[in-house]
Structure formats: C-alpha cells, structure tokens
Amino acid sequence: MKSINSELWYACAGPLVSLPPVGSLVVYFPQGHSEQVAASMQKETDFVPSYPNLPSKLICMLHNVTLHLSRCWLRYLVHPCGHPDGVNIVTADPESDEVYAQMTLQPVSKVGLNQSRQPAEFFCKTLTASDTSTHGGFSVPHRAAEKIFPPLDFSMQLPAQELVARDLHEKTWTFRHIYRGQPKRHLLNTGWSVFVSNKRLFAGDSVLFIRDEKSQFLLGIRRANRQQPALSSSVISSDSMHIGILAAAAHAAANNSPFTIFYNPRASPFEFVVPLAKYNKTMYTQVSLGIRFRMMFEIEESRVRRYMGTITGISDLDPVRWKNSQWRNLQVGWDESTSGERPS
Known part of the structure; x- marks a missing residue:
C-alpha cells in the first residue's frame, strides 16, 4: 500500500479535524459511531443494533496509527475482528478521493497526550460554475496565490509558470499558472479542465492546494455534501451490520481487547473519538x-x-x-x- 501525505489528508478532512496520535488516550463514543454507520447506510440510527453491556463511552489507548492509501475501506467497514495485526489504515476512496481513518483502540482501566497538526500552508476554494466549465480555468484568490505558489516574474509581458501538484493517489497534475485579464487575476488554465473532468468535479465542491515542508505542491478535493448512494449488498449486508458494527466494541469492553473502527471526517460532523485531555477539560467546565x-x-x-x-x-x-x-x-x-x- 502506498503511503499517503498526512498534511494532504488533514487538508481534505477539514480544518476542525484532528486525529489523536499513536499511544495517546482517547474517549470513544459508540453512539456517535452508530450515527455515522446509519448515515452511510441511509438508515435511521435505530437500524444499528445496540448492546446493553456496551458503555456509552470507553477510555481507550490508540494503537499504531499509520497513513496509507488503500481501496479496502468499504470492505472492512464492519469487520468484527478489526484489521489483521491491528494495523491502522487511512484510505482514499478511488472513486471520490475522500479520505477515511481506521483506528485500532484498546480499552484501558487507567489513564495522558500529544497533538495532531493541520498543514501550515494551504488554501481551499469552493468551486464556482466558471471554475468547473470545460472551457474555463480556475480563478485563484490573489492572497492565496501569493501565499502558496512560487512568485511570478512580473517583468514578463504575460507572467506565467508551470505548477506540478500531487494528489492522494500519488498522481501528478500539471497546470499553467498565469496572471492576466482586466482586472488582473491569477488563473490556472492549461491542464485544469483535464483535472476537473477526471475528478468529476462540480460547482460546490472544494479544491485544496498545499505546500508541504519540502515546498512541494499537494492537491486535494472535498466533495460537497450531496446524497451518497447506499452501499450495495455485495459490499455490506444487513447481517454483517448486525454482527460487526458495535459487537467488536462490546466484546472489547468486556475483555479489554483491541477493536477497530472507521471514521469518515466529511460524513461525521462530530468526532466520536476524542483526546482524553480534551474530554477532561470539557468535564471540568x-x-x-x-x-x-x-x-x-x-x-x-x-x-x-x-x-x-x-x-x-x-x-x-x-x-x-x-x-x-x-x-x-x-x-x-x-x-x-x-x-x-x-x-x-
């Protein structure tokens, strides 16, 4: 499996998302997890079984978080035994470029914490109809272009440069960055329509450009919150739902054993795995x-x-x-x- 850039993952996940680091203590809310599962199935939360012996929250240790690019997310969504060897996978859906996080948790009786980071240099723009037109280009906000892109040579009659960016799948995209028009503005033209068509982007979707610590350019997208098709029975059955979703957590709570959960940051407006320190701070209020x-x-x-x-x-x-x-x-x-x- 290919490694995935963490800064790009966080940029695609959203500005409020912060996955706890390996070895930290977290609080897991199974009720919030069941809400995400129900939403992915386009069902009411009553559809997802609950377990009387499963507490409403579990203090857990987060084990072995790594970032990867994989196509296994839908297949493993309700795997009752977790991923082999407790390996945690961050995956991107090959059809949508959306990111997911897989976390292996283990309940603990005693109780610590570090922090995750958002990329320091990036900008996000919600696409307009003009941005997604097959005959147009991408209009880059002036401040964003100056902050993220290499400086243009304004002594040229038509300042321009080539930009190369890498997406979640390690595919490179080449764009022509030009400064022109009345009034003058930054545009990406050559290569942009190919990117829009390939990624099936529409007005309302968002595009992110990130400059990493090596000054390389990363490119991510966030889909607008359109209705998602229900998962087909060939991928996930109602039987596996009833066996797997919270059964692993209930078993883990009773035995202090590891279990695996999946988190879709764009589908879940509320994080159901939060740092213990953050939870404690809230409880003191x-x-x-x-x-x-x-x-x-x-x-x-x-x-x-x-x-x-x-x-x-x-x-x-x-x-x-x-x-x-x-x-x-x-x-x-x-x-x-x-x-x-x-x-x-």
Missing part, C-alpha cells in the same frame, strides 16, 4: 441551563467560525438505547443573528 455556549463550525472556503448560543436543555439524545450518555446531550438556542447561517 460547569454546565447548567442559561449558560452561554460557543462552538466552532466549518464554513465555506475551509474557514472556521465561532457561533454563540445559550444552553436551553440537558438530556439524553436517545434515552432508551443510550441512557445517561454524554453524547450530544446539550440543547443550544443559537443567537438569532447567526442561527440562520449556522451549519446544522
């Missing part, structure tokens, strides 16, 4: 009705924005299947000035 609450959300162009609101309720999201769970147990009334634009 006194929460009660009427308290002001703030939370970061991803908005367009890969930017993040803090939204403010007031806690209006504290209750179980699913009191029947997950009683006394801390997973999404706060109800927040968002400030009227931002409620209409806040992502759901």
Whole structure:
C-alpha cells in the first residue's frame, strides 16, 4: 500500500479535524459511531443494533496509527475482528478521493497526550460554475496565490509558470499558472479542465492546494455534501451490520481487547473519538441551563467560525438505547443573528 501525505489528508478532512496520535488516550463514543454507520447506510440510527453491556463511552489507548492509501475501506467497514495485526489504515476512496481513518483502540482501566497538526500552508476554494466549465480555468484568490505558489516574474509581458501538484493517489497534475485579464487575476488554465473532468468535479465542491515542508505542491478535493448512494449488498449486508458494527466494541469492553473502527471526517460532523485531555477539560467546565455556549463550525472556503448560543436543555439524545450518555446531550438556542447561517 502506498503511503499517503498526512498534511494532504488533514487538508481534505477539514480544518476542525484532528486525529489523536499513536499511544495517546482517547474517549470513544459508540453512539456517535452508530450515527455515522446509519448515515452511510441511509438508515435511521435505530437500524444499528445496540448492546446493553456496551458503555456509552470507553477510555481507550490508540494503537499504531499509520497513513496509507488503500481501496479496502468499504470492505472492512464492519469487520468484527478489526484489521489483521491491528494495523491502522487511512484510505482514499478511488472513486471520490475522500479520505477515511481506521483506528485500532484498546480499552484501558487507567489513564495522558500529544497533538495532531493541520498543514501550515494551504488554501481551499469552493468551486464556482466558471471554475468547473470545460472551457474555463480556475480563478485563484490573489492572497492565496501569493501565499502558496512560487512568485511570478512580473517583468514578463504575460507572467506565467508551470505548477506540478500531487494528489492522494500519488498522481501528478500539471497546470499553467498565469496572471492576466482586466482586472488582473491569477488563473490556472492549461491542464485544469483535464483535472476537473477526471475528478468529476462540480460547482460546490472544494479544491485544496498545499505546500508541504519540502515546498512541494499537494492537491486535494472535498466533495460537497450531496446524497451518497447506499452501499450495495455485495459490499455490506444487513447481517454483517448486525454482527460487526458495535459487537467488536462490546466484546472489547468486556475483555479489554483491541477493536477497530472507521471514521469518515466529511460524513461525521462530530468526532466520536476524542483526546482524553480534551474530554477532561470539557468535564471540568460547569454546565447548567442559561449558560452561554460557543462552538466552532466549518464554513465555506475551509474557514472556521465561532457561533454563540445559550444552553436551553440537558438530556439524553436517545434515552432508551443510550441512557445517561454524554453524547450530544446539550440543547443550544443559537443567537438569532447567526442561527440562520449556522451549519446544522
């Protein structure tokens, strides 16, 4: 399996995503995991079986996280025994260039922590109809071009240069970067329409350019949140769903044995594996009705924005299947000035 660039993975995953590092202690929320599984199957969460002996959260050690490019994600999604040898795989769907993370966790009785990183130099742009036109080019924001791309020679009558970027599949793409027009703007023209057609990009999708520590260019994409086709029975059956999704976690909880989970950062708006230190910091905060609450959300162009609101309720999201769970147990009334634009 080919190694995958970690900076590119994080850029594609989103600005708020941070996978805990190997050897760190984390808190796993099976209720959140079941929400992702249900969404991938286009089912209600009731479709995913719960296990009475499975706690609503597990403190675990994260083992052997490595980054790879693989085509096995759908096949192994509900593997009840985890990946052989506990090897963790980050994969990219060959049809969509979307990234996934596979993590092997092991429950622990005692309890530590480091940090993951986002790429330092990158920009993200949501594609317009013009950007995806077969006869057009890609209009690069002025500040982004100056920050990421090598400087152009503006003494030339028509400043231009060739850019070579590598995607998740280690395929290289060559574009012509030119500065022209009225008013003057940065464009990628030659090679761009081939990239758009090959990746089947549409207006609303996003493209990321990253400059890594070696000043090499990496190229990633994020699909707009369109309805995903349900997984076919040839890939994943309802039987394997019932046997595999949370069965491995329930068995691991009872035996302190390793188990494997998969995380799709673009399909799961809420991380269900979080650093223990982050969880503890939240638990130290006194929460009660009427308290002001703030939370970061991803908005367009890969930017993040803090939204403010007031806690209006504290209750179980699913009191029947997950009683006394801390997973999404706060109800927040968002400030009227931002409620209409806040992502759901």
